[in-house]
Amino acid sequence: MGLLPNNSIIKLKKAGIFRPFLYTVFIIVMSSCALETEQKEMRYDYFRGKSSVKYATGFKVAYYPSYKVVEVFDNTDTTKPAQTYLLVEHGTRIPEHSPKDILVRIPLVSVSCLSTTHVPYLKSLEQVEKISGIGNPELVLDTMLLKQIKKGWTMSITTSGQVDLEKILESNTSVLMAYPFDKSALESLSGFDIPVVYVGEYLENSVLARAEWIKFFALFFNKEKMANQLFEDIEHRYLIAKSKLDSVSVSKAPTVFFGSYYQDVWFAPGGQSLISGLINDAGASYLFRDDNSTKNLTLDSEVIIDEVPEIDFWGQVITTHEIATKTDFMAADQRFLKLAKKSNTQFFFANSKQSDYFGQANLEPDILLKDLGNIFYPGLFANHHFVYFQPLN
Amino acid sequence: MTALLNIQDLAIGYNKNDLKHALTKGFTTSVFPGERIAIMGLNGCGKSTLLRSITGILPLLNGSIQINDKEIGQLTRRERAQIMATVFTSYNDPGQLTVNEMVTFGRYPYTNRFNKLSERDLLLIENTLEVAKIGHLRNRIVGELSDGERQKVMMAVAIAQDTPLLILDEPASHLDIRNKALMMNLIKNLGEEQQKTILFSTHDVGLTLKIASRVWLFHNKRINDYKIDEFKQGEHWKLMLEGLDADVVF
Amino acid sequence: MKSKIIFGSLIIALAVLFLTGLALGSVSIPLPSVVDYIFGNEIAHSHYAILNQIRLPRNLTAILSGAGLSLSGLLLQTLFRNPLAGPSVLGISSGSSLGVAVVLLAGGSMTGIAGTGSVVFGAIIGALIVVLLISAISLKFEDVTLVLIAGMMLGFLSSALVSILAFFSNSEQLKPFVHWGFGSFARLNEYQIPTLFFILVIAVIVTLFLYKPLNAFLPGEQFAGSVGINVQKSRIIIILLTGLLTGIITAFVGPVGFIGLAVPQVVKMVFKTNHHRVTIPGSLLFGAFIALACDIISRIPGQDYSLPLNAVTALFGAPVVLFVLFKSRFVKKVLS
Numbered sequence: 013m014g015l016l017p018n019n020s021i022i023k024l025k026k027a028g029i030f031r032p033f034l035y036t037v038f039i040i041v042m043s044s045c046a047l048e049t050e051q052k053e054m055r056y057d058y059f060r061g062k063s064s065v066k067y068a069t070g071f072k073v074a075y076y077p078s079y080k081v082v083e084v085f086d087n088t089d090t091t092k093p094a095q096t097y098l099l100v101e102h103g104t105r106i107p108e109h110s111p112k113d114i115l116v117r118i119p120l121v122s123v124s125c126l127s128t129t130h131v132p133y134l135k136s137l138e139q140v141e142k143i144s145g146i147g148n149p150e151l152v153l154d155t156m157l158l159k160q161i162k163k164g165w166t167m168s169i170t171t172s173g174q175v176d177l178e179k180i181l182e183s184n185t186s187v188l189m190a191y192p193f194d195k196s197a198l199e200s201l202s203g204f205d206i207p208v209v210y211v212g213e214y215l216e217n218s219v220l221a222r223a224e225w226i227k228f229f230a231l232f233f234n235k236e237k238m239a240n241q242l243f244e245d246i247e248h249r250y251l252i253a254k255s256k257l258d259s260v261s262v263s264k265a266p267t268v269f270f271g272s273y274y275q276d277v278w279f280a281p282g283g284q285s286l287i288s289g290l291i292n293d294a295g296a297s298y299l300f301r302d303d304n305s306t307k308n309l310t311l312d313s314e315v316i317i318d319e320v321p322e323i324d325f326w327g328q329v330i331t332t333h334e335i336a337t338k339t340d341f342m343a344a345d346q347r348f349l350k351l352a353k354k355s356n357t358q359f360f361f362a363n364s365k366q367s368d369y370f371g372q373a374n375l376e377p378d379i380l381l382k383d384l385g386n387i388f389y390p391g392l393f394a395n396h397h398f399v400y401f402q403p404l405n
Numbered sequence: 406m407t408a409l410l411n412i413q414d415l416a417i418g419y420n421k422n423d424l425k426h427a428l429t430k431g432f433t434t435s436v437f438p439g440e441r442i443a444i445m446g447l448n449g450c451g452k453s454t455l456l457r458s459i460t461g462i463l464p465l466l467n468g469s470i471q472i473n474d475k476e477i478g479q480l481t482r483r484e485r486a487q488i489m490a491t492v493f494t495s496y497n498d499p500g501q502l503t504v505n506e507m508v509t510f511g512r513y514p515y516t517n518r519f520n521k522l523s524e525r526d527l528l529l530i531e532n533t534l535e536v537a538k539i540g541h542l543r544n545r546i547v548g549e550l551s552d553g554e555r556q557k558v559m560m561a562v563a564i565a566q567d568t569p570l571l572i573l574d575e576p577a578s579h580l581d582i583r584n585k586a587l588m589m590n591l592i593k594n595l596g597e598e599q600q601k602t603i604l605f606s607t608h609d610v611g612l613t614l615k616i617a618s619r620v621w622l623f624h625n626k627r628i629n630d631y632k633i634d635e636f637k638q639g640e641h642w643k644l645m646l647e648g649l650d651a652d653v654v655f
Numbered sequence: 656m657k658s659k660i661i662f663g664s665l666i667i668a669l670a671v672l673f674l675t676g677l678a679l680g681s682v683s684i685p686l687p688s689v690v691d692y693i694f695g696n697e698i699a700h701s702h703y704a705i706l707n708q709i710r711l712p713r714n715l716t717a718i719l720s721g722a723g724l725s726l727s728g729l730l731l732q733t734l735f736r737n738p739l740a741g742p743s744v745l746g747i748s749s750g751s752s753l754g755v756a757v758v759l760l761a762g763g764s765m766t767g768i769a770g771t772g773s774v775v776f777g778a779i780i781g782a783l784i785v786v787l788l789i790s791a792i793s794l795k796f797e798d799v800t801l802v803l804i805a806g807m808m809l810g811f812l813s814s815a816l817v818s819i820l821a822f823f824s825n826s827e828q829l830k831p832f833v834h835w836g837f838g839s840f841a842r843l844n845e846y847q848i849p850t851l852f853f854i855l856v857i858a859v860i861v862t863l864f865l866y867k868p869l870n871a872f873l874p875g876e877q878f879a880g881s882v883g884i885n886v887q888k889s890r891i892i893i894i895l896l897t898g899l900l901t902g903i904i905t906a907f908v909g910p911v912g913f914i915g916l917a918v919p920q921v922v923k924m925v926f927k928t929n930h931h932r933v934t935i936p937g938s939l940l941f942g943a944f945i946a947l948a949c950d951i952i953s954r955i956p957g958q959d960y961s962l963p964l965n966a967v968t969a970l971f972g973a974p975v976v977l978f979v980l981f982k983s984r985f986v987k988k989v990l991s
Contacts, residue, residue: 171681172960174834177709177841181701182682193827197834203844204704307825462880486883497736497875500929507874513867514883520867547874566882 058101061237063230066247067221070212071228078104080118080231084210086192087306094192095210099231114207116187119233124169124185128152130211132372133229136242142233145169145183153368180206187232217286217306219293219377220247226375249378256392257295257385265297266324266388271311278311290377294384296325323357325388327401330363359404360387367400376400409472409569409602410436410459416467417451417458427466428454432628436604438569441596443613444606446623447645452606455621455628456572459604460491472570486514489570490563494578496555498548504558505543508533511565530565537561537591553584560591571595573605577612589616610642658926658933665940669718672947676714677706679954681961709841712848714947716907717840719851721914721946723904725938726858727897728915729922733869733931734893735803738979741916742901744803745789745894746810747782748912751905752836753813754781759832760820774835775906782902785809790894794887799876838909838964840950851907858900862935865892869931911946912965913972918942920979945971 057077065072069090074081079100083093096113100106106115124145125131131154134140140156147170149161160166169179169188175197180188181204190198192210201208209232213225223246230239268291271280281287283303291298300309362369373380382393383401412434418427428451436442444452457463459470461477470477472488480488490511499507511533512526522530534540537557542550547558556576563571576592577585593616595601607613613620613636620636622629624644631641678689682705688698692706724742731740742748758777785806792805821829843851862869868889871879880886901915922937923929949971953962 174961176681178680178682178705181704181709184701193830195831197831200842200844203708460881482880482885483883486881491877491881493877493881495875495877497873497878499873499875501923501927502873502929506930510871510874510878510882513871516867518864518866520870562878562882 058104059234059236061230061234061240063227063236063240065224065227067218068216068224068228069221070215070225073227073231076107079107082228082231084192084212086210086212087215097207097209101234114209116207116209116232118231120187122183122185122187123232124180124183124188126169126175126188126190127211129214129371129374130189130229131157132368132375133213133226136226136375137230137233137235137238139229139233139235141165144185145180145188147175148173153371177201177204180204213374217284218289219286219374219380220250222286222374223247223377246375246377250381253378253381253385253393254293257293257381257389260295260389260392262295265295267299267322268296268325268327268388269299269323270327271316272328278313278316279308280311282306282309290380291327291384294381294388296384296388299323325360326357327360327362329369330361330365332365358387360384360401361404362400362402369400373400406437408435409438411471411474412436412468413471414468415458415465415470417454417463418466419454419463421464421466424466427626429623429626429628430467432468434630436602438602439596439600440619441592441603441617442605442619442621443617444604444621444623445608445610445613445642445645450623452623453574456491456574456604456606460489460572461485483514486566486568488568489572490566490568491572491574492559492563492576493574496559500548502547503544504539504547504550504561505530505534507547507558508543508561508565511562511567514566529567533561533565536564536594538587553580553587556580556584556588557591560588564595569600569602571601571603571605573603575607576605577607577609585612592616613642658928661925662936662940665944669940669944669947672944672951673714673718676717676947676951677710679951680705680710681954708845712843712845713841713950715848716843716851717947717950718943719848719855720840720904720908720911721918721942721944722939723851723855723858723900723942724911724915724946725918725922725942726855726862726935727901728917728942729919729934729938730862730865730869730893730897731915732919733872734890735799736872736875737800737803738920739916739976740803741913742897742905743810743910743912743915745806745897746785746808746813747806747898747901748905748910749810749813749817750781750783750785751778751902752781752817752910754778754784755835755906756817756820756832757781759835760824760828778906779902781813782898782905785813786895786898786902789898790891793890793894799890835909838911838968840908840946840964842909843907847907851904854900854903858896859935859939861892861896865889865896866931866935869893873929910965911968913968913976914942914946914949917972917975917979918945921975924979924982 059075059080062075063073070085072083072085072093079098082097082099084095084097086094088094096110098107098109098113098115099118100115102117102119109115120142122144123134123139123142125134125143126147128146128148128151131140131143131146131152134143135154135156140154141160143157143160143166146152146157146161146166146168149166149168152158152161157166161168167179167183169183170176171179177200180201185206188198188201188206188208189211190208191214192212195210198208211225211228213222213228216222216225224243226243227236227239230236269280270287270291271278273279280300282305283298283300284306285308288298288301292301303309364370367373376399379396379399380401382396383398385392386396386398387401387403412432415432416424416427416430418424420426424430444455446452454463458465459477461480465478472480477485508530509520509522512522512530513520516522516526534543537560539554539557539561542554542558547555550558556579560576573592577588580588589612592603592605596603596616596618614633618633620631620633620641622631622636622641622644629641631639636642674689677692678684678686684702684705688702689706691698692703727742728740731742731745732738734740754777755774758773788809789802789806793799793802796802796805821832824832868879868884871882871884872889876886879889905911918941919934919938922934922941926933926937928934949964949967953964953967
């Protein structure tokens with residue numbers, strides 16, 4: 013009270029003005045403090061690390077001080093998002109939003125993954141311990157997650173391969189990472205306040221785009237800085253490997269066919285698909301590179317018989333434990349076996365039971381490229397051993 | 406005595422719009438209570454068609470049939486079921502229903518939605534079982550009865566309907582001599598003691614001679630109407646045997 | 656009086672089954688928790704959610720659907736006087752499937768998230784179209800067996816159209832359709848169940864109005880006409896009723912076979928009568944029981960596997976139908 017002379021204070025006290033005056037000052041100060049906090053909150057940027065998307069077309073992110081707006085796109089419409097997510101930092105106000113937007117509180121405390129392909133992304137971001145539920149646990153290859161499953165820390169959320177609502181509830185998860193395929197099974201989850209995030213990394217048609225989804229996962233854990241660094245390394249390694257392949261001079265790039273046989277029909281990836289891009293980056297020429305679609309092509313057996321003898325390389329993805337032999341490649345069809353014996357075609361394959369071709373490979377496009385590089389130009393990458401793709405003996 | 410049925414200028418057939426191919430035309434007559442009329446004729450001549458036209462299943466090609474001065478076509482189904490009861494020979498196995506339950510169906514034209522049976526209804530059903538002589542069968546399953554017993558059950562349903570008019574399609578065919586005799590007695594009884602009017606189709610001339618009071622004979626697309634004595638003496642059944650040399654003995 | 660005992664036991668068995676249905680599922684919830692839940696005591700949050708929002712609705716859906724499908728089956732078996740008549744026989748289930756196929760396979764991206772609403776709509780429209788066609792045919796044809804055959808043909812036609820649609824679809828569109836086609840009682844939420852209940856109640860009321868015609872149809876339509884039943888009108892009402900009832904149930908839970916066919920047979924065999932004062936409540940009760948039993952059986956095989964519902968109903972239904980047929984007088988007559 014050294015600001016006012018003593019007698020003034022005594023005078024004010026005597027006038028009975030002191031108390032209401034004090035109260036008024038008190039209110040004014042508190043309000044302005046609150047206002048300031050709100051403005052501070054709005055001004056305070058919770059997200060030090062931010063990601064920008066370079067290759068991926070399946071998601072977009074916009075940053076606001078206390079929340080992120082994440083848009084997920086699917087194949088049908090590239091202009092309008094299939095779903096918008098609002099990732100709001102814990103303890104902050106929820107911004108105005110459309111009722112169709114899905115609200116997620118970040119960083120996530122626990123997460124359930126319907127697909128095991130999500131695991132490698134979470135692994136690189138060091139978030140495996142947050143996985144409380146996993147779909148098809150028998151397909152898990154990651155050792156840390158397997159330990160968690162064994163201990164009961166992570167539980168299965170599927171039954172007979174189908175989403176099981178009871179198990180999801182029991183897993184006490186805050187968010188379910190699913191995939192945009194057969195959404196009808198997940199309809200009921202909205203009644204339980206468990207947001208469903210549709211992860212569409214497998215819809216990307218270039219290896220770098222698929223790897224870039226590490227940034228998508230990072231958004232939910234505020235791990236953008238880590239994700240940015242990891243992706244930069246991946247991109248760097250890939251581009252170096254690619255430039256080495258570009259510099260290989262050959263009169264004619266080797267032709268490659270990549271396909272599998274199912275119920276009397278041969279399927280091959282379209283010209284704009286991921287495999288096509290990868291093969292072309294590896295210095296070879298994918299047979300259908302001029303095709304315009306990203307989806308699988310169906311081919312008549314006659315086309316195969318026609319093209320096989322001319323092809324330099326033929327690749328396939330094997331999904332069973334069986335060791336690949338030429339017979340497997342030809343689907344044990346006599347016509348093709350004869351051709352295989354005649355031709356000079358060399359065969360290569362990836363076995364998803366022996367390597368995590370569908371999971372970890374998404375994060376190692378450089379290794380995929382080097383695998384193919386060594387197949388098409390043996391010895392090009394001197395110290396590289398085959399990890400995913402390998403030639404058939 | 407007033408007529409129960411009045412038939413005016415009747416033409417019947419299967420195709421409503423095809424008057425040229427009517428099975429018979431211009432039939433006019435009256436039926437009085439208590440009459441037992443046998444409808445005879447060769448196969449395909451129109452006996453069943455006539456019965457179905459009277460019961461309202463088939464539309465008339467021409468003319469009118471009035472019952473108690475009401476046009477048959479104007480009656481509601483419920484009203485019609487209270488005036489006439491029909492017994493056809495075609496039979497569908499109803500499965501596990503008892504005789505008693507079947508006969509109860511005869512009261513459907515009179516009861517409410519859930520077939521609540523009054524004292525009178527129950528009494529009537531008892532009586533019916535007596536008259537048709539199937540009291541001892543009341544808890545048997547209809548499907549397990551012999552042909553003759555079953556025919557009696559169908560008659561019982563019609564009797565339980567308590568209608569002034571009974572229409573029977575070949576009531577005694579497929580019956581052995583004993584059951585035939587029982588059936589004949591039943592029909593005669595219904596006509597004489599209960600004053601029911603009975604229209605029945607038959608091939609059996611003997612049956613006709615025994616129980617009918619009147620005969621309608623189909624011949625050359627016309628219906629000839631005879632009193633029974635006339636029919637007996639004139640031996641008009643021989644019209645059906647036209648052109649044959651056979652000497653028929655009864 | 657024997658039937659009263661049987662009814663009583665059925666009701667008790669149904670109650671016991673209902674409790675079993677609460678206690679069993681892919682997550683094991685200890686019995687004391689289940690008891691606590693029933694008496695309104697506090698239990699673990701996740702367990703409460705599972706019991707209240709998954710198992711309870713599932714049990715109720717099973718009971719309502721089972722009752723409804725059995726009632727449809729009973730009505731059809733009476734109308735057609737044929738033990739092989741069932742809701743799927745008249746092509747109604749196939750019509751529903753076609754409706755759903757159009758929504759999911761031909762509808763394209765418009766669906767998917769629009770999800771259950773449009774699926775239900777499609778299934779009901781599909782069933783209605785079939786039902787209306789059958790009614791029209793019924794008006795034209797005297798012989799009820801012809802109507803039955805027409806229904807079967809419509810069923811085949813619908814299935815063929817579904818195959819064509821499926822052939823030209825990609826796997827993304829196909830999966831939800833196949834998923835729907837497996838049939839499941841686990842799909843309804845707390846708003847849809849009252850709707851189903853309401854519909855069943857209306858169906859039962861209409862059936863009660865059909866009490867006399869149904870009984871009178873048993874010895875044949877000619878017989879029915881003779882005792883004053885309006886045969887055409889009754890036929891149409893029965894067809895429309897079964898069509899709508901089956902259509903709506905199929906819309907909600909997918910095509911579930913054999914319950915409509917087998918349950919009325921068993922009821923007639925157990926109660927030893929065809930009379931509808933017994934077979935109507937019997938079919939409702941027993942249908943509820945069997946549907947719930949099949950659902951529980953499909954959950955049972957251990958924690959990580961479950962059987963598709965239609966497989967279980969077929970395992971129950973097919974032997975029952977065979978057994979009943981062999982025992983029936985109808986077959987004995989034919990074989991003798």
